[in-house]
Amino acid sequence: MGLVLDVLSWVSIVGGMFFMIVGTVGILRMPDIYTRLHAAGMTDTLGAGLLLLAMCFQAGFGLIMVRLIIVYALLLFTSPIGTHALARAALSGGVVPYRAKVEGDTT
Amino acid sequence: MFATATAGVLVSMSLAMVRAVLGPTVYDRVLAVNTFGTKTVLLIAVLGFLTERPEFLDLAIVYALINFIGTIAVLKFFEYGDLGRTRRVEEEAD
Numbered sequence: 776m777g778l779v780l781d782v783l784s785w786v787s788i789v790g791g792m793f794f795m796i797v798g799t800v801g802i803l804r805m806p807d808i809y810t811r812l813h814a815a816g817m818t819d820t821l822g823a824g825l826l827l828l829a830m831c832f833q834a835g836f837g838l839i840m841v842r843l844i845i846v847y848a849l850l851l852f853t854s855p856i857g858t859h860a861l862a863r864a865a866l867s868g869g870v871v872p873y874r875a876k877v878e879g880d881t882t
Numbered sequence: 883m884f885a886t887a888t889a890g891v892l893v894s895m896s897l898a899m900v901r902a903v904l905g906p907t908v909y910d911r912v913l914a915v916n917t918f919g920t921k922t923v924l925l926i927a928v929l930g931f932l933t934e935r936p937e938f939l940d941l942a943i944v945y946a947l948i949n950f951i952g953t954i955a956v957l958k959f960f961e962y963g964d965l966g967r968t969r970r971v972e973e974e975a976d
Contacts (some may be wrong), residue, residue, distance in 0.1 A: 792886070796890065845966075857916055868907075
């Protein structure tokens with residue numbers, strides 16, 4: 776049973792690290808702020824979720840698992856709100872989306 | 883196991899810091915700092931498990947709240963130039 780939990784934790788940690796590093800490389804390489812927000816969202820949901828799932832496997836049932844679920848619930852609720860506020864502030868701050876700049880159509 | 887996770891989180895934190903330094907607009911920097919804060923929450927949690935003190939998770943919860951409120955406050959400051967003003971008050975003043 777302990778070996779199964781360890782294997783599950785390793786799979787979750789490797790998957791979480793993959794999504795986290797891919798999301799951050801997306802933040803580095805995407806052309807403008809809106810597409811970068813899209814890449815950052817994947818980091819907050821899947822990367823953090825898989826890492827916290829690995830910690831859940833190691834912690835077992837109890838108060839610690841409740842705290843891990845609270846951390847994930849907070850990230851799950853605050854990340855889309857922050858992303859939405861950031862995109863809205865960028866739009867009202869005059870940042871033109873990438874394709875609109877290329878085609879000359881700023882609407 | 884958790885040492886590997888700590889290394890991965892630290893690598894992606896350093897990549898996010900590169901964007902915070904490079905970012906052409908202020909919104910890119912805010913996005914990078916927000917991502918950095920989310921990864922700091924994960925780093926605190928992973929370090930708690932690495933040193934076998936899972937009580938660090940309470941610090942992670944508090945840091946997640948502070949990170950969210952800080953992002954919203956900085957965005958409001960850059961949009962209105964003031965933390966106490968709302969859009970309706972501004973329109974009425976005009």
